[in-house]
Amino acid sequence: MRIVFIICAAIAMTACAGTGRKAAIIPDELSIIAGRLASEQFSGRGTGTAGDSLAALYIRDELKKAGARPFAGNGLQPFSVNVAVEPGSNNRMAVNGREYLAGTDFMPLALSANASLAAPVVFCGYGLLPSGDTLHRDDFSGLDLPGKWALVLRGYPESDPAAAGYGRLSSDRIKVLNAREKGASGVLLVSGEKWDPGDNLDRPSRSEARSGLPVLQVKRSVADSILKDSFMTLSELEKRSAETDSRAVFATLTEVDASADVNKKEAVTSNVVMMLPGSSAPDEYIIIGAHHDHLGMGGQGSSSRVPDTVAIHYGADDNASGVALMIEMAERLAAAGEPFSRSIMFVAFAAEEMGLLGSKHFVDNMGIDPAAVNLMINLDMVGRMKEGNGLQVAGVGTAAGLRDTVLAYSDTSAVRLSFTSEGYGPSDHSSFYGKNIPVLSVTTGAHLDYHTPADTPDKLNYEGMVKVGDLLYGVVSSVADSPERLAFTEAGPREPAGPMSRRRGITFGIMPDFAGNVTNGLRADFVTPGKPAALGGMQKGDIIVAIDSKPVSNIEDYMFRLGQLKAGQTVSVEVLRNGTREVLIIQL
Structure with missing residues (x-):
């Protein structure tokens, strides 16, 4: 041997x-x-x-x-x-007929849809909604937003005792989705002095999922021109919006006519x-x-x-x-x-x-x-x-x-x-x-x-x-x-524990399509047997387009919607299956 x-x-x-x-x-x-x-x-x-x-x-x-x-x-x-997005050639903005310059006075954000809107403006404070048992602020309560622009302060009110909790809910995307959920047809974001003393415009660069609305970041000077006929300034509203006992939200007397144009690279x-x-x-x-x-x-x-x-x-x-x-x-x-x-x-x-x-x-x-x-x-x-x-x-x-x-x-x-x-x-x-x-x-x-x-x-x-x-x-x-093949065994979930689902322990039990292969909705690439989605009748390949009648356009929308749900809740989920829209009832 x-x-x-x-x-x-x-x-x-x-x-x-x-x-x-x-x-x-x-x-x-x-x-x-x-x-x-x-x-x-x-x-x-x-x-x-x-x-x-x-x-x-x-x-x-x-x-x-x-x-x-x-x-x-x-x-x-x-x-x-x-890999990126860049401003297109059709970005424009007029406030009560006065023209402003793209790149100087305003900038479309990467999450913006390519769309135009001529409509009145509603100031919506920090654009925050209640969340869980401890965050009760609702900056949209009582406002008539359908068909209008929402003017929203970026960041969160640091003087609010609940500020630490709002920090995780204060991204531009979540604010835009909040406004969209309340019926807004477009969103204008502005940085207050405390949030960004330099009032810098963020040039879109990295590609991200579109929100379905025109979304523009405006300079404080533009916001002040919007608020002028209401005898308000952004500085004053930033201070008032930070107070817990006073909600500075209202419909302005101003109309904004603007177009957002962002091209994928x-x-x-x-x-x-x-x-x-x-x-x-x-x-x-x-x-x-x-x-x-x-x-x-x-x-x-x-x-x-x-x-x-x-x-x-x-x-x-x-x-x-x-x-x-x-x-x-x-x-x-x-x-x-x-x-x-x-x-x-x-x-x-x-x-x-x-x-x-x-x-x-x-x-x-x-x-x-x-x-x-x-x-x-x-x-x-x-x-x-x-x-x-x-x-x-x-x-x-x-x-x-x-x-x-x-x-x-x-x-x-x-x-x-x-x-x-x-x-x-x-x-x-x-x-x-x-x-x-x-x-x-x-x-x-x-x-x-x-x-x-x-x-x-x-x-x-x-x-x-x-x-x-x-x-x-x-x-x-x-x-x-080896003469024997390995036999596949299910071992754990097939979906990520995103920040929202981790915090609340909410999951449908699907593996989402990370690559975004569908243009509107989120495809379930796998449905885990015995989990809520499977028990509710969801099938592999179903495209989720709405949760409780609230639109789901991409994986970011999906994770945002999950973050709004609670264990034990029953939700309706609209899916496209082989081109046909179906409604599933899912118990979490």
Whole structure:
């Protein structure tokens, strides 16, 4: 036996030498790949940027060198995303016939619809509505808003004893949705002196879901011209609106004639899709994935933790580390000798930071039946293994025996594993879990440099990344060659716990369409059996268009509506099913 082992090892070493590929994961090579991706050349790999495109080409070429070949075409899977918005040419505003200048006196917001409105203006204070048992303020009570503009102060009254509670309900979007719910046909937002002493206009940049109303931010001078005939100033109203015993809301004597024009700016980005063909079961797949995008230059509207800093966000751990490990794993798997029974696919996802858009596009356009995928392994932030060698592994409950498989290949002296059964999480594996595909998602955890320019390659633990790769090599090899397929098991919810639903514990039990593939409404990509939506008759593919007769145009509307609900409440939910509008009654 010893002689046979030595001969086989020698043959394998010869084969590896012949291809130049190594049957081991090398720290120095991990450092080269991660360092290149997280360098100034790629400028933070912001979705749709030149750095993003360069990263995709680099990853494809490195996977080719590792021994993988394109799954289809040239190995790139391009798709379009809305990366930004910019003011159009049809922005105008007149107050009682006096013209104001776009960009100087007013600015359309990114959430605005492209629409015009000539109508009277109603001042609505801070635009707040009651919430829960402790927040009772209603700035819309008694106002006649249908067909009119709502003039609303941005922010919240800091002098109000309940100010801390209102802070989470004071975003521009929530105020606009509040006004829309009360019948307003357009919204004018203005910053009081306490909220923004500089009275700066926010130029629309990042793309976000439209509200269905024209929405303009106006300077205080414009607001004062609106209030002039009512013998009021914004400064006075800001003070009065902050008082708890006095509601300064009223219909003005002024008409505003305005148009909002905001154009979406699209860009093309690409997933990278490469593979090692299988032998006896080439039409069955193991997928190893890692997102290649990051935050570019950061700034306002990005998810940077230092949004006032415009600088390269290198994204070394998030997620150059995952991509580098995927490429090195591809090389080691290619150097294994005989092909594995099942094919192994390597996917570098684009636009993860924008809401899992790349993995969502991939699972909807794989070109294979999702049932052919035996397992998806996601690598996201695997480069900061700390003292103690901790590794978090999520998804072990999504297939029978998956946890045991991981344990079988773990060297407890090298890594200390912590497990989570659930298949849903804030990374690309969630898109696969929604397609009934068993998943594993591994990470070494968060750190203070997360989503800041300080996430640099010099801070990565490359020896720790080798430990992660060695563990996963065993898992992949076992699953790729096993005569038995993994059997998918439901493990936890398929929807996010958004800020509103977390606070109140309210959930329908659906996995929403994060990519916004429908233009009006929110599609349920999965309906969890036994949860309120399923018990109320909702089906996969239903498009939610209203909750309790209040419109739902997108995922932001959906989360906002959830935040208004209470446990035990019964709500009517209007859905489009195969083009037909139906009403469901759902008990929460």
